[in-house]
Amino acid sequence: MVTLYSSPSTGAVAFFYSNTSIRLYNYHNNLTLFPRKLGSHNISLQINQTPFCNAVHIQDGSVAAPPSKNENETPLKKLKDGILSVTPPMEKQKDTFDFGGNKDKSTVSITVVGASGDLAKKKIFPALFALYYESCLPEHFTIFGYARSKMTDDELRNMVSKTLTCRIDKRENCGEKMEQFLKRCFYHSGQYDSQENFAELDKKLKEHEDGRFSNRLFYLSIPPNIFINAVRCASLSASSAHGWTRVIVEKPFGRDSESSAALTGALKQYLKEDQIFRIDHYLGKELVENLSVLRFSNLIFEPLWSRQYIRNVQFIFSEDFGTEGRGGYFDHYGIIRDIMQNHLLQILALFAMETPVSLDAEDIRNEKVKVLRSMRPLQLDDVVVGQYKSHTKGGVPYPGYTDDKTVPKDSLTPTFAAAALFIDNARWDGVPFLMKAGKALHTRSAEIRVQFRHVPGNLYNKNFGSDLDQATNELVIRVQPDEAIYLKINNKVPGLGMRLDRSNLNLLYSARYSREIPDAYERLLLDAIEGERRLFIRSDELDAAWSLFTPVLKELEHKKIVPESYPYGSRGPIGAHYLAARYKVRWGDLA
Numbered sequence: 001m002v003t004l005y006s007s008p009s010t011g012a013v014a015f016f017y018s019n020t021s022i023r024l025y026n027y028h029n030n031l032t033l034f035p036r037k038l039g040s041h042n043i044s045l046q047i048n049q050t051p052f053c054n055a056v057h058i059q060d061g062s063v064a065a066p067p068s069k070n071e072n073e074t075p076l077k078k079l080k081d082g083i084l085s086v087t088p089p090m091e092k093q094k095d096t097f098d099f100g101g102n103k104d105k106s107t108v109s110i111t112v113v114g115a116s117g118d119l120a121k122k123k124i125f126p127a128l129f130a131l132y133y134e135s136c137l138p139e140h141f142t143i144f145g146y147a148r149s150k151m152t153d154d155e156l157r158n159m160v161s162k163t164l165t166c167r168i169d170k171r172e173n174c175g176e177k178m179e180q181f182l183k184r185c186f187y188h189s190g191q192y193d194s195q196e197n198f199a200e201l202d203k204k205l206k207e208h209e210d211g212r213f214s215n216r217l218f219y220l221s222i223p224p225n226i227f228i229n230a231v232r233c234a235s236l237s238a239s240s241a242h243g244w245t246r247v248i249v250e251k252p253f254g255r256d257s258e259s260s261a262a263l264t265g266a267l268k269q270y271l272k273e274d275q276i277f278r279i280d281h282y283l284g285k286e287l288v289e290n291l292s293v294l295r296f297s298n299l300i301f302e303p304l305w306s307r308q309y310i311r312n313v314q315f316i317f318s319e320d321f322g323t324e325g326r327g328g329y330f331d332h333y334g335i336i337r338d339i340m341q342n343h344l345l346q347i348l349a350l351f352a353m354e355t356p357v358s359l360d361a362e363d364i365r366n367e368k369v370k371v372l373r374s375m376r377p378l379q380l381d382d383v384v385v386g387q388y389k390s391h392t393k394g395g396v397p398y399p400g401y402t403d404d405k406t407v408p409k410d411s412l413t414p415t416f417a418a419a420a421l422f423i424d425n426a427r428w429d430g431v432p433f434l435m436k437a438g439k440a441l442h443t444r445s446a447e448i449r450v451q452f453r454h455v456p457g458n459l460y461n462k463n464f465g466s467d468l469d470q471a472t473n474e475l476v477i478r479v480q481p482d483e484a485i486y487l488k489i490n491n492k493v494p495g496l497g498m499r500l501d502r503s504n505l506n507l508l509y510s511a512r513y514s515r516e517i518p519d520a521y522e523r524l525l526l527d528a529i530e531g532e533r534r535l536f537i538r539s540d541e542l543d544a545a546w547s548l549f550t551p552v553l554k555e556l557e558h559k560k561i562v563p564e565s566y567p568y569g570s571r572g573p574i575g576a577h578y579l580a581a582r583y584k585v586r587w588g589d590l591a
């Protein structure tokens with residue numbers, strides 16, 4: 001039986017298939033909404049039942065309640081006669097979210113706070129343009145840049161235009177589209193701690209919103225020490241009066257458990273948890289997004305995904321450039337906080353979690369939290385830290401970390417770290433999860449390597465000689481560059497003899513898919529606009545992540561552990577090999 005529900009205020013209609021899925025149509029023209037949702041357009045629900053109050057919460061905070069004429073059909077308890085009842089919405093502006101169907105009634109205003117900065121220029125504006133180009137933004141939208149720098153609208157447009165690019169595969173009308181996009185971009189100069197300046201912004205936003213239901217997204221692309229002031233002023237002076245207000249917060253989310261909790265506490269003075277979108281851009285990368293698809297939609301992987309078949313898992317991040325230009329920021333954080341505690345740990349959680357109940361954001365994040373909470377806090381013995389020193393290669397001198405003027409000469413901040421982590425649950429007991437992250441190494445890459453166990457009683461052992469490790473299967477998920485998934489298998493070399501070699505079953509994205517891969521920020525911005533929280537970090541996830549790294553970070557600092565030097569452009573400190581060897585592991589990227 002299919003039951004019809006409608007939202008009293010938005011006119012959205014829901015066809016109810018089961019207790020956990022829903023399909024939305026626009027009330028007036030029967031368009032399927034959320035066209036971007038994968039597969040069957042199902043959206044998970046949260047169902048609240050009290051004697052007189054039944055409501056269906058759609059993931060983005062909108063509400064669809066059963067209309068009275070269909071009361072008899074509803075699988076929920078009967079509503080009080082004649083009342084279309086709703087439970088408190090996830091965000092205070094419950095009633096005005098327009099599912100996208102009533103296009104002329106709602107608008108989204110996106111304010112990039114810190115618009116004059118590096119991230120805004122490099123990533124945020126280009127991602128917004130790409131979304132516009134792909135017609136993913138609502139018909140009515142406005143983009144505002146906000147920062148202290150003095151700029152006119154035209155100067156902002158000029159600055160932004162320099163970083164916009166067109167996809168290689170979609171150059172059609174690109175110039176025209178850019179012009180149209182830039183016309184929707186405006187600028188307001190103001191201080192981050194001035195309610196008055198944000199009130200001026202509010203006034204300008206209202207002019208552009210022109211009486212429509214206004215939904216507002218603030219992207220905090222500013223240094224962390226001014227997050228709270230900006231959130232306070234934006235929320236008190238420039239929140240939407242009757243639409244949703246969401247805030248994207250960039251990392252770092254504190255530098256240890258205490259400062260992270262303090263930041264969360266301060267943010268929550270002004271925002272509810274579901275208004276806070278903590279971004280980890282690695283979660284928006286195509287191959288990271290694909291991890292769950294690979295695991296849960298292929299029969300061949302999930303049965304092998306445990307201690308029974310997997311010997312170790314490696315998460316490797318390397319960059320072939322140093323911290324030049326960002327030394328001031330970096331020296332306060334170091335590589336463990338910059339890469340491991342967030343990007344690599346997030347990937348690990350997705351890799352190792354149990355099957356979630358559904359693809360709903362809360363179900364996925366619940367499973368991630370469980371994995372993180374099953375992990376042992378990292379021990380000092382299981383960490384190796386390094387710092388790059390200057391090196392001349394091919395006659396070109398490369399600076400050392402402490403040659404940067406913004407870095408103290410005696411800095412002990414690690415620019416490289418390797419670590420061994422363990423998940424104490426039934427699936428992963430005893431399996432080393434190794435991480436390695438470094439700046440100024442020989443190459444730029446990010447990958448996951450899964451090394452499988454040896455084949456028991458292998459008939460072909462004699463063909464491999466004594467190095468059995470070389471003969472085991474390895475699954476490599478190359479997140480970047482040259483996105484690929486490949487499986488190393490043993491294969492007979494064609495010919496009359498019986499010689500084996502290792503070959504790759506290789507899914508190289510550039511060969512398989514002609515479409516250019518969207519930047520992570522595009523996916524994440526679109527998700528934030530749509531209220532999809534799956535790829536954003538919940539506060540309990542963040543707490544669990546910090547509790548794994550905080551003790552060791554404090555110990556490193558307290559004991560003033562001196563990082564091992566490695567030359568700029570090298571493969572990192574030798575200590576990383578000893579650490580891996582202690583767990584009978586060889587780094588896959590160096591094999």
Ligand SMILES: NC(=O)C1=CN([C@@H]2O[C@H](COP(=O)(O)OP(=O)(O)OC[C@H]3O[C@@H](n4cnc5c(N)ncnc54)[C@H](OP(=O)(O)O)[C@@H]3O)[C@@H](O)[C@H]2O)C=CC1
Pocket residue numbers: 114115116117118119120147148149192220221222223224226250251252
């Ligand atoms: N850049 C990157 O690649 C990445 C950045 N991030 C995070 O994103 C955020 C923004 O990064 P990014 O754009 O590089 O930062 P910037 O240092 O470029 O700062 C952004 C803007 O903030 C304002 N600002 C800078 N310093 C101060 C200050 N001390 N007091 C008040 N305002 C200041 C400046 O604007 P104005 O003077 O005009 O007000 C500046 O243009 C940070 O939290 C960063 O950690 C995260 C991942 C990658």
Ligand SMILES: O=C1O[C@H](COP(=O)(O)O)[C@@H](O)[C@H](O)[C@H]1O
Pocket residue numbers: 281319338339446
């Ligand atoms: O968050 C960060 O990420 C970048 C690397 O991102 P990528 O998408 O270019 O791989 C890193 O350089 C930076 O130090 C860190 O803060």
